[in-house]
Amino acid sequence: MNYIKTLSQQKLCLLLGVYIGWFLNISVFYQRFDSRAQVFIAWKGMAAAAEFFACLLVTFFLLRLLSIFGRHLWRVLASFVVLCSVAASYYMTFFNVVIGYGIIASVMTTDIDLSKEVVGYHFAIWMVLVSAIPLFLIWVNRSQDTLLQQLKTPGQRIKNIAILLCAGLLVWAPLRMLGEMQSDDEQGSTTDMASYGGVVASSYVPVNWVSSPGAFCLGERRRIHRQRRADEPHEKSSPTLRLQA
Structure with a gap:
């Protein structure tokens, strides 16, 4: 218990990176790596290794970056990251769902039918059991x-900024x-493949789930902007019509 309390915040972020980045993505690793193992090509093996370590490092990067808001707010934000990641991993594991723009849009627009269909006691049990360990670590650790x-x-500034940038x-x-x-590879074939970075980010x-709300908000902003531009001609023409009358 004392070891957990005195564990440095940087090491704690690394442990959470292992838990979130590796453990919660086990089903995705199996699906992507198993298909590549059947027809092994050198760059696909490199891709598997790169994705494996990227999951750890990007989670570490995110959690360390959130700690710039201070210890107390970091605990809240880190808990939010854990809970959202655990919820996403449930649907990825048991329903083979890709957590992308469509899912986030449905959640953020309060799609009641979707909520009734996918939320049940199995989901609640999964949330409690799988999120217990990381939440315990977050709230017991002093995070000084x-x-x-x-x-x-x-x-300490240069060293820690350099670690984050690396x-x-x-x-x-x-x-x-x-x-x-x-x-x-695509240039020498007739196959049109999706963007590699986009596939990895959505997998x-x-x-x-972090990138999808950003895409949703950006899409909503563009929609509102287009709506305003579409309404402008009507607003400008209204005074003219009144004068003619």
């Missing part, structure tokens, strides 16, 4: 050395390279 505190401490670079660079390799928690 958050990123916010380290940025305020002279001598984690982000180690996620982006391999996936970028593999995406270009896939594009090169694994927590990236899939």
